Amino acid sequence: MGVVGRFRVRLAQDDAGVWLLSPRTPEAVAAVLRYLGPAALPGGLDGIERALEAEPVLSRVLPHTRGTALLVQDPWEVLISFIISQNNNIPKIIRSVEGLAAALGGPLEGGGHAFPSPEELARAPLRVLQRCLLGYRAPYVRAAARLVASGKLDLDVLRRVPEDAAREALLQVPGVGEKVADCVLLFGLGHHRAFPVDVWIRRALSRLYFRGGPPPSDAALRRFARSRFGPLAGYAQQHLYVYARTHLAGRHGALPTDRRRTAP
DNA sequence: GTGGATCCTAAGTT
DNA sequence: AAACTTAGGATCC
Numbered sequence: 001m002g003v004v005g006r007f008r009v010r011l012a013q014d015d016a017g018v019w020l021l022s023p024r025t026p027e028a029v030a031a032v033l034r035y036l037g038p039a040a041l042p043g044g045l046d047g048i049e050r051a052l053e054a055e056p057v058l059s060r061v062l063p064h065t066r067g068t069a070l071l072v073q074d075p076w077e078v079l080i081s082f083i084i085s086q087n088n089n090i091p092k093i094i095r096s097v098e099g100l101a102a103a104l105g106g107p108l109e110g111g112g113h114a115f116p117s118p119e120e121l122a123r124a125p126l127r128v129l130q131r132c133l134l135g136y137r138a139p140y141v142r143a144a145a146r147l148v149a150s151g152k153l154d155l156d157v158l159r160r161v162p163e164d165a166a167r168e169a170l171l172q173v174p175g176v177g178e179k180v181a182d183c184v185l186l187f188g189l190g191h192h193r194a195f196p197v198d199v200w201i202r203r204a205l206s207r208l209y210f211r212g213g214p215p216p217s218d219a220a221l222r223r224f225a226r227s228r229f230g231p232l233a234g235y236a237q238q239h240l241y242v243y244a245r246t247h248l249a250g251r252h253g254a255l256p257t258d259r260r261r262t263a264p
Numbered sequence: 265g266t267g268g269a270t271c272c273t274a275a276g277t278t
Numbered sequence: 279a280a281a282c283t284t285a286g287g288a289t290c291c
Contacts, residue, residue, distance in 0.1 A: 086276035092285060093275075135283025140277085177277045198275050241275090 005031045005074070008110035017042045023110070039069035048235055055228065057208050058236060064247065065239040075155040075188030076148060077115045082183040083140050083175040092133060099132030121145035140175025147173060155188070163191040178218065192234040195225040201237060204244040 001010050007028045010021040018039065020032050038044035049066060053059040084096050097115070104120045105113035116124075122145040129138035147153040153173065158166040166189060170181040178197075185194035195201075197218040205224070206215040215221060229236040 082275070083277095084275095087274065087282075088276085089274040089285075092283095095285095130283090133284065136281085137277095137283075175277065179276060183275075196275080199273095200275075 003108065003112065003114065004028075004035045006108060006114055007031055008108045008112055035072055037070060037072045039067075039071075045069060048232060051232055052229075052236060052239065055236075058239060061208070061239055061243045065242045068235075068238045068242050070186065070192065070234060070238060072190065073187050074115070075158070075184060076118060078188035079144060079148075079155070079170075079173070079176070079180075079184050080115075080121070080141055082180040082187075083144060083173075084134060084137055085183075086137065086175065086177075086180065088137075096132050096134055100129070103128055103132060118145050118148040122149040137175060143174040144176070159189050163193060166191060167194075178222075182222075186234045186237070193226060193231055195222050195229075195233040195237045197221050198241075200241050200244040200248070203248050204240040207248060208240070 001008075003009070007023065009023070009028060009032060011032070012019045012021055018032075018036060020029060033040045038048065045067065049062055053062050080100075081093065081097055085093050088096075100121070101113040101115055104116035104124055106117075106120075108114055121141065124142065124145075126138050126142060129141060134141055144153075148155065153169065158169060161169075163185060166185055167181050170176050170184055171178070176184070182194045182196035185191040186196060202215050202218075202221070205221055206212060209224075210216075216224070225233045225236065
């Protein structure tokens, strides 16, 4: 169950692939196909995964992360969601996004509310955003919404310009730093060389490529990833992220800063 | 062992 | 570069 565009959809997944249970209208099918990208077709990810497996470290990661897809998400939703994600945890991020939809988004046919439009967010009082647990991020979100609503930031244009130009534009948005900019490039704008470096990616790279030692700077890690994974850097990031969250779950940070007392 | 105060972390950015 | 919302888990009496 979830929302794709303006459709409230029920999806299921089995070995054969992803199934759209409802609504099975041509419009909804088209929206879901577009959203899933290569993952919409059975075996659609095989070519990507084979290419990644040519890299020795990823060849050991892939057995744990097969089927990881890059979805084609709405860049506007991605921008706001990842501004909210800074210094935050996933359950609370979800509550914030759902809160914004409930408070400001238009109604959906099957019930529930769509993600608010730039205009809806731009004119919302800060107090409403605070009620959605945005905290100090509320002014960022509203400022970003005003940039988009006014047309000063055109996200559709950023799909068609070079990645570096799109990144520069995103970095001008309040609340957007290197990491969030990379997330928007990768998840919303289809720039598949982007490589968001967060705490989980740092852990994964430290463990898998730097013998558990302290990893280089984030900027150095991005360069490292780009030279190592090339045009599939974004896919590599997703597999490494999934791997880190499932196998390197720090249970209070076992990596890279191991602060557990060592047994005598 | 329980319970509450306190510290720390979490999809970072300014 | 210290500070930032806020919830939830860890650690400490």
